[in-house]
Amino acid sequence: MGYTTPVKSTIATATTVGVATSCRITGLAVFGGAGNGLIVLRDGGATGTVKDSYQVSAGNVFYVRFAGQAIKYASNVYVSIPSGSALTIHYDPAQG
Numbered sequence: 001m002g003y004t005t006p007v008k009s010t011i012a013t014a015t016t017v018g019v020a021t022s023c024r025i026t027g028l029a030v031f032g033g034a035g036n037g038l039i040v041l042r043d044g045g046a047t048g049t050v051k052d053s054y055q056v057s058a059g060n061v062f063y064v065r066f067a068g069q070a071i072k073y074a075s076n077v078y079v080s081i082p083s084g085s086a087l088t089i090h091y092d093p094a095q096g
Contacts, residue, residue: 008093012079013086017045019077024070024095032060033084044075056085070095 007026012018018041019025030039036057042048051071054064070092079087 007090009088009090011086011088012081015080016078017076018079018087018089019073019091019093021076021093022072022074023077023091023093024072025066025077025089025091026070027063027065027090028054029063029088029090030054030056030061031086031088032056032058033082033086034058035082035084037082037085038080039082039085039087040080042078042080043073045078046080048075048078056082 010018039054039056040050041052043051051073072095077089077091081087
């Protein structure tokens, strides 16, 4: 599957709505803060369905690429992020 529009990106550095619309996440860049913690991605807000999660260690940096259909979020992308960590979300809004 090709993407119908240019892939966009946004950066989240705190627990928040990372992408405010439906989309497909094509990749994530994860940056661990000063301590260890868990990054959680939900579809539909703070109490929405957990779609993915990643354990991060202090200072750890990694990239996750989702091939094929990517990961679909029907409502929005809500992210819970440990203090000091950051997450870059690469997404295709047209495929939501």
